[in-house]
Amino acid sequence: MFSNEKAKSYEQYVSQFTPKPKYFYNAVKAFVIGGLICMAAYYVQSILIEKGMGKGDAGTIVTILLICTAQLLTGFGWFDSIAKFAGGGVIVPITGFANSMVSPAMEFKKEGLVLGAGSKLFTIAGPVLVWGISTSVVIGIIYWLLTK
Template sequence: MDINLSKTQYSEMYKEASKGTKWWLTIPKAFCIGGLICALGQALLNMYLSFGLSKDNASMSVSITLVFLSALFTGLGWYDKIARHAGAGTLVPITGFANSVAAPALEFKTEGYVLGLGAKIFIISGPVILYGTLASVVYGLIYYLFLR
């Protein structure tokens, strides 16, 4: 399919696509919903501590619970609805990372387990894992060589 656009048509499409957001609404919504996710994490931590778990085990349990809920909500289609309103408020916590793994898994499962699910599951989160690991190695070397 060949699309031929004039400069004016392209300019009009560009202006339409790049309309500004209502930042005075999106920033508070992202802050509040991100804060609610963090408050849920704190409530879970308090609950797990009250069950008698050590602080380390309670923290691990909170992470597991939030990742599970994020994957579940992604599978049910709820996470996208929340993210549509919350914006970056759902991306920053661990829930955003879990969503970035679960969403491609759901999207590409029809292509099969190997070429679909296996090949595409880390399509969004893969660069985060790669560069996060690389950055930690670089920071570790800097610390080892210069700061210890």
């Protein structure tokens, strides 16, 4: 194996052959698509509130609608193409979370509903949940210590 120094200089050497991802272009696409999704969600929420629904309930309904839409698009096999284009725009909102649950379920149901879909359902979402919830607990404790 190459020594650490040699490995580092090789990594630098190969970087001149490797095209960089188009960060700015990708960020603009993500901003526009993600923004459009949020606008649409906000529009639906406003209509629901206008029809007399409470703000909290309307928010829940909109979240459910976003999740269902992402799940359906994943099921039809379209979500991955959309995500390829929009990147973080559809991956960061709850749509990405829905996709990360449905895609392993579809993929691993061939190994059975229990040991396949059941055990692999959280392969992608699991780590997000574990560290997301853990972080919120830590932040909660800090908040409690600062405000008590």
